[in-house]
Amino acid sequence: MSHALLPSAAALADRTPPERNRVVDLLRAAAILVVVLGHWLMAAVYVDRDGGLHRGDLLDLAGWTHPLTWVLQVMPVFFLVGGYANALSWRSARRRAQPYGGWLRSRLRRLVLPVLPLMVFWAVLAPSAHALGADPDLLRIASRASLVPTWFLAAYVVVVALAPLTLAVWERAGWWAVGGGLALAGLVDYVSVSRDLLAVGFLNYVLVWSTVHMLGYAWLDGRLASAGRRLALVALGLGVLWLLTVHGPYAVSMVGVRTDEIDNAYPTRVTQGFLGLLQAGVVLTLEPLLQRLVARRRVWVATVLVNARIMSIYLWHLTMLGALVAGSLALDGLGLHRLPDTGGWWATRPLYFAVLALLTAGAVAVVGRFETPAADPRPAPAPWRPVLAVLGVCGGLGALAALGITRDGVVLWWLPLVPLAACLAGGVVRLPGSLDRRGAEQ
Template identity: 60%
Template sequence: MGFVATVREEAANTPARRNRVVDLWRAVSILVVVLGHWTMAAVTVRDGGLVPGHLLVLAGWTHPLTWAFQVMPVFFLVGGYANGRSWRSARERATPYGAWLRGRARRLTLPVVPVLLFWPAAGWLALQAGVDWRTLRLATSVALVPTWFLAAYVLVVALAPATVWLWERWGWWSVVAGGLAAGTVDVVSLGSGSVAVGFVNYLLVWGTLHQLGYAWLDGRLASVARRLLLAGTGLAAAVLLVQAGPYPVSMVGLDTSAVDNTYPTRVTLLFLGMAQAGLLLLLDPLAGRLVQGRRAWTLVVAVNARIMTVYLWHVTAMVLVIAASLVVGGVGLRARPLGASWWWSRPLWFLVLAVVTTAFVAGLGRLETVGPDPRPAPPAWRPLLAVAGVCAGLAALAVVGAVDSDGLSWVLFLVPVLAVVAGGLVRRPGLTHDARRAGITRPRR
């Protein structure tokens, strides 16, 4: 059965109990991220050379717009809802943690393997062709930006059973404690500049937003009053921190800022996420009616079926389009950024990038369709090994960089790939010997 037919069938057979709004906001958040990345690129070709440019650096008036375009907090919010529901379902079926985590990690990490194999090969070819290592370092750093957030999300998912336990016993106090810890660690990291301290806060901010998803799941944010309180508190706190503290207005990271709200993740993003969560929940009735429509819901199902592939490849697609333009003399990239012709060319720019991204999705999207795993439940350490290796490798790529004056950092690319294999996230086609011996058979279609 083809992809379109499968999506239509899944959309038509969606259980009535499913909260479709969760899927809608997941799809919207990733598509907004894609659009934001494509919009911020203000690259030009002059005298046969590439001139990097960033819209947020060139136009300060765009910084407040990042409060709407920085929607990764929404992705963690809906992730909390989905992962909380998934773990509770597994718990009711007495599914071991190892089996549950292996299933979640497979869907999240298998799509990143082609990216980590593509860039060493492409980088080697570029170096052989005479591309300066500094240019290649910039290209790989930009292309691998999505993996930085993926690393955080995979870790938060691995910790979901523990954070669900905290939520079920302490309720809102667990969220408050997470927020206070994030604020405290953030102050420490501002003074120390330590990568380790920043990484701890990175987890605390995204983990606390993930726990807000549990509150949504359990109906603790059902009233309009609570949604207004969440939105108002988050917005007021974020504005106060920006106005009175050292935090910049831009919620997207900039190398020109003394303090960066994104790398490492600051407490400002936690409060921005609270504001966004409250506002989106206020729109819940309208969003719910929208996704009841057959066409709208089918589109949401289609995007979610390939969401990781779109997220992981959309920046690589942009880098390749820029490289292709440079090869042919800068076609399409000669307009001066922020000029009238540059703005008029944006729709065509988006269209070209969408076509290239779609090609990647068509070729690699099937990796997201992992299907049921008939193998016996693994010991918990094995998928945890995969998660640790993937996150360590991706974090190292983000911090150290994939290219330096000595060439490509091959090992950093290989660490996550080997972790996926060693952690048992990849399996050979067909049933394993142990599964057949246990009497497990393939489901009939």
């Protein structure tokens, strides 16, 4: 990260309004660090004696890690804190009579602009590497592994776009909305699994994560203020997860394992919704402790620092893993010869994490400024424009996460440019001169 960022984070931390719920920021920052370390750990990349590259996939090699994913799969925490923040934001917009189009464009500028440098990077790297003789299959594997984080961003952007609707449902129906969301998600799973219709299961990207998002509304509205309700979430989430996984058809691992008959993550299954209940109950039960922790200045400055570059950290950490692997292969597999889940392999994980952290920090120092876009004085656009951006961005990111950047030996160099084109068409990216003014008037 840039040298100027730490003083800026400290100054921003000192200006924090007393009414701000710092636990929301702490949970967001802690969750991203868990995700990053988890991805680096689970990949378990190694090089054999003949110089062949392998992805060990720790979840495949070590079955004892599967229950740990109930703690390490922290995507529900992101949707919990996102619900809290997005409800605050939309209610503020309503009070100021800000139109939906302007509100959504503002949210997209914070969420989507940081992904554009990554798209340009891969649009340039893939055809260049292919022209220099890189194997298209290797490019496909590398790009899919590096761009896996974009599935979460795509799902989150859709949930944010629907936040005004789901907040209205919550305000009208309360806990019935949460229960109904989980029931509908269970029905989607039943149809998807029993009829072997994988595509139907993708509806749960919206149903499950919108339901977990509503837990953030409940937190904000004081509907989870009592310790009893928080512990009830823990009991309900843990109990149903136990029934669905240990005694039911779902896998124990909340992260996909190739041997699982029902992958809990691809597509999202109702189990992730109950994991959200469990994790929300746990972190909210710990809220008084977390409040005391984040009240310490050093902890709060670190929290502000991570949140200031949270999207860049998330988007680039696996691309930097790819850079580390490429560098190792150029040096005959230096540092990657130990077999995963062995004593020597575990002993070298701290150094491995440190090198990846330095590489990621370097990338963030270059691209992090996209997380602090300039103020946007344009009038609010017609709602269809940011909605168009949502559709284009999510479609492009979803295709990249699923397919990679090559198909049948052909480099799809244009695919990473789809989100950029969607941002231009949807007015998320500000254009200079007359084009910007004309877009604002529409």
